[in-house]
Amino acid sequence: MAEALPGPRMRPHVKAHKCTALAGWQADAGHRTFTCATVREMVGMAAAGLGDDLLLANEVLDCRPLGALDDARVTVAVDSLETIAAAADGGVREVLVDVNVGLPRCGCDPDDAGRIADEARRRGLEVRGVMGYEGHVVGLEDRDERVRQVEEAMAQLVRAHEDVGGDVVSAGGTGTYDINRWATEIQAGSYALMDTAYGKLQLPFRQALFLWSTVISTSPGWAVADAGLKSLGMDHGNPTLDGGKVWFCSDEHITFAPEPGREVKVGDRVRVVPAHVDPTVAYHEVMHLVRGDEVIDTWPVDLRGW
Amino acid sequence: MAEALPGPRMRPHVKAHKCTALAGWQADAGHRTFTCATVREMVGMAAAGLGDDLLLANEVLDCRPLGALDDARVTVAVDSLETIAAAADGGVREVLVDVNVGLPRCGCDPDDAGRIADEARRRGLEVRGVMGYEGHVVGLEDRDERVRQVEEAMAQLVRAHEDVGGDVVSAGGTGTYDINRWATEIQAGSYALMDTAYGKLQLPFRQALFLWSTVISTSPGWAVADAGLKSLGMDHGNPTLDGGKVWFCSDEHITFAPEPGREVKVGDRVRVVPAHVDPTVAYHEVMHLVRGDEVIDTWPVDLRGW
Numbered sequence: 001m002a003e004a005l006p007g008p009r010m011r012p013h014v015k016a017h018k019c020t021a022l023a024g025w026q027a028d029a030g031h032r033t034f035t036c037a038t039v040r041e042m043v044g045m046a047a048a049g050l051g052d053d054l055l056l057a058n059e060v061l062d063c064r065p066l067g068a069l070d071d072a073r074v075t076v077a078v079d080s081l082e083t084i085a086a087a088a089d090g091g092v093r094e095v096l097v098d099v100n101v102g103l104p105r106c107g108c109d110p111d112d113a114g115r116i117a118d119e120a121r122r123r124g125l126e127v128r129g130v131m132g133y134e135g136h137v138v139g140l141e142d143r144d145e146r147v148r149q150v151e152e153a154m155a156q157l158v159r160a161h162e163d164v165g166g167d168v169v170s171a172g173g174t175g176t177y178d179i180n181r182w183a184t185e186i187q188a189g190s191y192a193l194m195d196t197a198y199g200k201l202q203l204p205f206r207q208a209l210f211l212w213s214t215v216i217s218t219s220p221g222w223a224v225a226d227a228g229l230k231s232l233g234m235d236h237g238n239p240t241l242d243g244g245k246v247w248f249c250s251d252e253h254i255t256f257a258p259e260p261g262r263e264v265k266v267g268d269r270v271r272v273v274p275a276h277v278d279p280t281v282a283y284h285e286v287m288h289l290v291r292g293d294e295v296i297d298t299w300p301v302d303l304r305g306w
Numbered sequence: 307m308a309e310a311l312p313g314p315r316m317r318p319h320v321k322a323h324k325c326t327a328l329a330g331w332q333a334d335a336g337h338r339t340f341t342c343a344t345v346r347e348m349v350g351m352a353a354a355g356l357g358d359d360l361l362l363a364n365e366v367l368d369c370r371p372l373g374a375l376d377d378a379r380v381t382v383a384v385d386s387l388e389t390i391a392a393a394a395d396g397g398v399r400e401v402l403v404d405v406n407v408g409l410p411r412c413g414c415d416p417d418d419a420g421r422i423a424d425e426a427r428r429r430g431l432e433v434r435g436v437m438g439y440e441g442h443v444v445g446l447e448d449r450d451e452r453v454r455q456v457e458e459a460m461a462q463l464v465r466a467h468e469d470v471g472g473d474v475v476s477a478g479g480t481g482t483y484d485i486n487r488w489a490t491e492i493q494a495g496s497y498a499l500m501d502t503a504y505g506k507l508q509l510p511f512r513q514a515l516f517l518w519s520t521v522i523s524t525s526p527g528w529a530v531a532d533a534g535l536k537s538l539g540m541d542h543g544n545p546t547l548d549g550g551k552v553w554f555c556s557d558e559h560i561t562f563a564p565e566p567g568r569e570v571k572v573g574d575r576v577r578v579v580p581a582h583v584d585p586t587v588a589y590h591e592v593m594h595l596v597r598g599d600e601v602i603d604t605w606p607v608d609l610r611g612w
Contacts, residue, residue: 010607015557037558058558059522060532068516079523082572103307104553106530135556176387213447216365217412224412226366230610234541235555247410249541250441251321251584252343252364255411266388267367278557279535282589287612289577305591 001182001191001205002029002194004178011035011055011170013189016278016305019287020048022192028178035170036303039065042061044303046072055170057107057131059083059098075128079108088123095125096168099160101153103131114163129168132157135188138175141200147179154182172212181208195277197236201204209280211239213254215227215264221257223264227272228252233279242271307497307511308335310484317341317361317476319495322584324609325593326354328498341476341493342609344369350609352378361476363437363493365389365404365412373397381434385414392427401431402474403598405466407438407459416462420469435474438463439493444481447506449508453485482506501583503542515586515593517545517578519560521570525564529570533578534558539585549578 015037033053051072066091077098109144127155135154193209213227244256274280289297321343340360357378373396383404406413440459446452478492499515519533550562564570580586595603
């Protein structure tokens with residue numbers, strides 16, 4: 001990613017990994033501006049010395065912990081009078097106007113962006129520009145369709161930017177990092193670890209996050225590994241499992257059918273590939289960095305919680 | 307539950323809430339025997355002084371942390387030579403033979419239960435009896451069908467019990483607590499907090515676990531609350547939301563359509579009802595105990611992780 005989008009062209013989203021150690025590797029690769037989804041992620045990144053330029057790409061109504069950060073440059077997304085007031089009252093100095101570009105979530109109507117910016121400036125806030133996340137597009141498997149819809153979404157953001165001003169047009173995700181040429185910076189996060197959902201898009205990023213779990217029971221036709229719903233984000237469905245077909249997950253179990261001819265024994269380790277990396281990582285206290293069978297380092301997932 | 311199944315007729319499953327404070331309330335109601343799903347839950351319960359009779363209703367291959375518990379009575383489920391060896395080698399003294407009663411997960415074939423028990427006794431373990439979880443039955447919405455299938459499942463457990471011996475026949479869940487008359491003790495957990503999935507069964511337990519989240523953005527036709535995939539177990543699908551229809555969840559957002567005629571403003575609190583309580587609780591550091599709008603106590607979710 002650092003080759004495709006060097007330096008500030010890429011603003012890695014830490015919500016995907018919630019890990020300052022991994023963010024430190026991204027910073028070493030030249031990406032020293034970061035995107036966050038929660039106040040705790042912002043505070044944790046600042047505490048880890050990674051606060052050169054932190055964007056909270058989300059609306060919050062209590063910005064006081066952000067205003068209290070001494071050693072970080074903090075920018076917050078706003079899309080309403082209430083979130084502007086929260087930023088100003090909380091001691092935040094810089095904002096982006098969050099614009100809805102087609103995903104029914106946060107962000108103002110593009111036609112309102114100029115008015116939001118005016119109000120922010122009236123409250124003494126520096127408006128750095130706009131952001132608008134094409135989240136309804138990033139996962140489309142057909143690349144041509146992805147290209148077409150990114151252009152459509154970004155036309156709205158560009159139009160809003162004209163009314164808002166500022167240097168920053170922040171948008172994009174792992175599925176559109178090389179397509180979104182309207183954004184001045186890309187907010188991708190999943191590329192660092194990847195998952196089976198993004199794996200379908202044939203991007204040049206490999207899956208790096210796995211659960212190594214242990215077979216604890218076998219029966220004729222199936223086996224059970226000791227990972228389950230409490231260690232896997234399930235909104236994208238079941239994980240996949242190397243050498244077997246997943247039948248279903250329980251709280252602490254994955255029941256799977258081993259591939260024909262493959263013998264699975266109690267005590268065997270099996271590799272599970274999460275379907276959605278972000279809510280998977282959020283269940284875990286640590287990630288183990290491995291090379292082959294060797295654990296090289298253990299990283300706290302120190303940005304989780306709220 | 308304490309009225310329906312007093313004292314040791316009920317062995318509450320702590321995996322549903324992962325909270326020793328809540329387990330303490332269950333103990334105060336006369337339930338001093340507990341079921342756990344992980345070693346950490348066992349160790350945490352013992353440390354909290356709730357170790358009168360702890361059952362790890364799951365297979366594990368490293369029992370040493372359990373053998374090291376001084377102040378707790380520890381029983382572990384076994385279903386294979388490997389798990390028997392792990393119990394004996396780990397210093398565990400008592401086991402139950404886990405029997406597959408129809409759910410394709412852990413548990414030995416009923417025909418093998420006697421042999422497993424013999425092997426456990428040969429290794430010096432005390433065999434307290436059998437367990438067999440009818441997890442494929444507990445969620446069936448048609449009560450008659452549930453009754454029929456519990457009987458079918460328990461016929462297998464009773465048969466295995468004849469071969470195994472011992473006083474304990476441990477089985478059941480929230481959906482079968484008043485149906486399963488073959489078990490000497492019921493392992494239900496969800497009843498204490500409930501969720502929308504079990505809510506469909508018209509049981510005499512009310513939902514007690516909610517996410518109070520804050521509306522952070524509104525648009526014509528929808529609003530966005532600040533809870534999402536990282537605060538909700540999603541394997542049973544979307545949560546429900548009082549006063550609105552949930553469209554979809556993102557990592558830190560729920561997009562919902564307010565009920566017709568209901569005005570939702572930024573800053574409003576909305577109540578979210580999880581679809582599956584167990585993996586929801588596992589995301590949270592604390593639960594707030596409330597009466598009306600007042601927070602009476604804050605309970606650490608101290609049994610989470612592994």
